[in-house]
Amino acid sequence: MSKTILSRLVENGGSIEALRQAASHPTLSHVIGLILDSDRIATQAAKPWEYKLVSEFVDESFVLRSSPWWASSKEWTDRLSSEYAQQYSYLATVALTGEGLDFFICEEDGGFRLAGAGDVDFDFLYRLFIEDKTSISDYNVSAPPTWSRNLFVNHRNWRAYSAVWNSSIENTEEGRQVKEWKAQAIRFLSYGESDIPRPGEVHFSQPESITVPRPDARLIAAVVATQQRFWANWTEDMVRPKSRDEIIPWILENFPGFSGADAAAVDRVACVIDRDPSTKKRP
Incomplete structure (x- = not known):
């Protein structure tokens, strides 16, 4: 199984008990729950898929790709929240700036089409990140935002995007x-x-x-x-x-x-x- 944020945390001497004690945190319960449930999420991420909700995609990406750099800080809850939020703002920004990554919408008949101008959630993101120029680091969420539960990522499109932009x-x-x-x-x-x-x-x-x-x-x-x-x-x-x-x-x-x-x-x-x-x- 791939390394997860939980396994990296343990390797770096982080405290799982501290996470468990903070599981009822008023704003971080979702993110802490993801970390503690890393093994199940990693297993889910490994299954074949064609379209996946942005919210689900980001949760899996957070578990599989994030670093627990925040764990050694006294303000670790704030930094953990920032790490999670940037997974969303980064994905939204690259989808809005012509780099080849697309968002999709599921139609009533179950088919999918490209999201674009005129779609409520796409227009919201455009105003937020392009017109209002919200930076990746200024975006602040600690649970899946509404737009992420309405927009989808396509597997082939993500693989192609990663092939071109991934430096590793x-x-x-x-x-x-x-x-x-x-x-x-x-x-x-x-x-x-x-x-x-x-x-x-x-x-x-x-x-x-x-x-x-x-x-x-x-x-x-x-x-x-x-x-x-x-x-x-x-x-x-x-x-x-x-x-x-x-x-x-x-x-x-x-x-x-x-x-x-x-x-x-x-x-x-x-x-x-x-x-x-x-x-x-x-x-």
Whole structure:
């Protein structure tokens, strides 16, 4: 069985008894219950699925991917709540910024369709994270919010998204495909679009396989140009370029015709810093 947040907590010397004593916490009872029930949730997550409620997906992701960095803090309840909330805000943000991850809605007949403008829950998220510019770290929930119980994630879409954005897949077939795309970007800037070969298939482990479409050459070129402009000489002791104030405006100015979502996607893939909260090491 995969490691869970409970097993990581025990490995790091955390106290299960302290969690049990806090199980009746007025706002954290759901999150603490997830941790204590980690084995069952991990077993559930391993079962085949096609569509899954965002609420269920996030609970499983929290159990399987989160780090118990909060356990050694005196304010551990507040930090635990923040860790859980960021699982939601991160997922919602990437689904709204044109990075390829989609949310779905279940129709009355049991079929599924893409969620988008005009759907109540999608519009709520758009106002919250795009119009009101709520940051990932400012979002605050300690139990599944209403929108997460109405929107779904698709398994194949999530696998494809992970293949492109996950920084820990370098030695896999998916990772080799992403590396090929970056090589294509260099060829595009060097020789022009006509000489970029068409990518082949990305084969996932059974029982699924999908074909990844040819990426937009201008988006690839923008990624390389952005890396050269902002990250080529950047080191961790330097001030980090700000997406909203510097990087995205530069992309929109230098690549006419790009939408805000295009620029946000370019910014994310060009960035050398891992922004996924589930992979960050906390003090």
